[in-house]
Amino acid sequence: MKNIYPMIKSSVGVFKEKNTKRIHFVFYSTSCHKVFEIENECILKSILLMDGTKPLLDIFLKINLNFQQFTYKELEECTELLLKEGIIENTNDPIREQFTTEELERYSRQVDLWSDYCDLSSPWELQKNIKESTVAIIGIGGIGSWMATSLVMAGIGNIKLVDYDRVERHNITRQLLYTTEDIGREKIKVMEMKLRSINPNVNIFPAHMEIDEGTDLSHIVESCDLVINCADNPDINTTAQWVSKVCLKYKVPHIVGGGYIGHLGLIGPTIIPGRTKCWDCYQINYKKRRKEGKLLTNLFPDRKRHTGATASISSIVANFQVWDAIRLLGRIGDPNIINKTGEIDLNNLSIRWNNLSEDDLCEVCSEYYI
Structure with a gap:
């Protein structure tokens, strides 16, 4: 405790209840409210001196000068409790x-x-975890551009960007950082330049390449802490299969970057090899749901499908998944979008979750999954 410089967190409000000895600590970020009854006036005086500029011993000596009955052990016990409750932090970090x-x-x-x-x-330490992480984003369009930007803003240490496309005019309404002046330029070059301007501390590794079933992604995946697939050519399900296969080989966590169909946004999943169900398990679930529907024949099989899109839905879907990425990389806790996918309806902001059942297990996952 000698080297601690205690400070009430800036996100915590401290209030004294009138005519009582109760002190209220209000956590503005989480709306949590903790109340303590403080009988010892010296403890309250000590708390008021916790501004991060003085070591604990100096705080004690200042109080003890006028209140000699006050012991250092009492102050230590109080400080330990405040640290445990997340009320104070040590600025001598x-x-x-x-x-x-x-x-x-x-x-x-x-x-x-x-x-x-x-x-x-x-x-x-959490920020350090993020800074030391390496993430690959495959496809930097409607979802990938938002995810790349948010992760770079968060301070990701190393980011690999994979794309082959050029900026088109219709991209600009929903894909972040691209502007009218960028039309015709390679997305990868535009994104690299603009991400560096946002956060020069991040190492950016661009790769101008198109992926298909035969693409060797080993050099992209093997050194990563997380891979995010946002490639949608020919479609997100197919590219997810290609990417997930390589990620499982190298045991790299990966996120299927969802997408959107008009006013519906598709969220997740986040897959952690050896801990969660894999993409093949989702395909078992998907085929079950397809069987429950009517069998229809597409009369225009060669026509490429286009659905409406807006920055509102693409940014929401992307940042749901960025938060999962940050939880995973920063080790803030388990990701939220595991063993399920979500569908957010922009019309009413409801989210419908599709949870995998115990029966949705491929042969590989059935060997380890509990």
């Missing part, structure tokens, strides 16, 4: 020293959020 002054300023508000949602000894 060695992990902070691994970030530059610019990074400390850049990520400060974000780390305030981490401090409320994680039980790590230092919220900067």
Whole structure:
């Protein structure tokens, strides 16, 4: 405790209840409200001195000067409780020293959020986990462009971008960072330049390539902590099958980046090899649901399907999955979109979840899945 510089978290409000000895701590980020009855006036005086500029011993000596009955052990016990309850943090944090002054300023508000949602000894440890991660995004269009931007803003350390397309005018209404001046340019080059301008601390590795069933993705996947598939040519289900096969080989977590059909947004899933059901399990579930519907014959099999799209739905779908990525990479907790997919309806903002059943297991997953 000697080296701790305690500070009430900036996201925590401290209030004294009139005519009582109760102190209220309000967590603004989570709407949590904790109340403690403080009988010892010295404890309250100590809390008021916890501004992050003084070590715990200095706080004790200042109080003890006028209240000699107050012991250092009492202050230590109080501090331990406040740390455990997530009310204070230690500004003398060695992990902070691994970030530059610019990074400390850049990520400060974000780390305030981490401090409320994680039980790590230092919220900067979570940011460090994100900084040391490598993510590949395959397809940087309607979903991928938003996910790449959000992850770079969050401080992902290394990001691989895979795409072969060029910016078209109709992309600009829903795909982030592309502008009218970029029409005709390779998406990969435009995205690389603009992401670097957002966060120069991130290492960006662009790959101008189109994937198909025979594409060797090993050099993209094997060094990653997470792969996000947003490629939709010929369709998201087919590319998910290709990408998931390689990810399972290297045991790399991966997210199927969903998509949208008009006002409906498709969310997830997040797959962790060896811990969750895999893409083949989802195909078993999908085929079951297809059998329940009517059998229809497509009279225009060669016509490419186009559905309406807007930035509203693509950004919502993308950032649902970015939060899952951050939880996984930062080790803030288990991802939310595992063993299920979601469908968000933009008309009423409802989400319908399709949970895999115990019977939706491929041969591989049935060997390890509980």
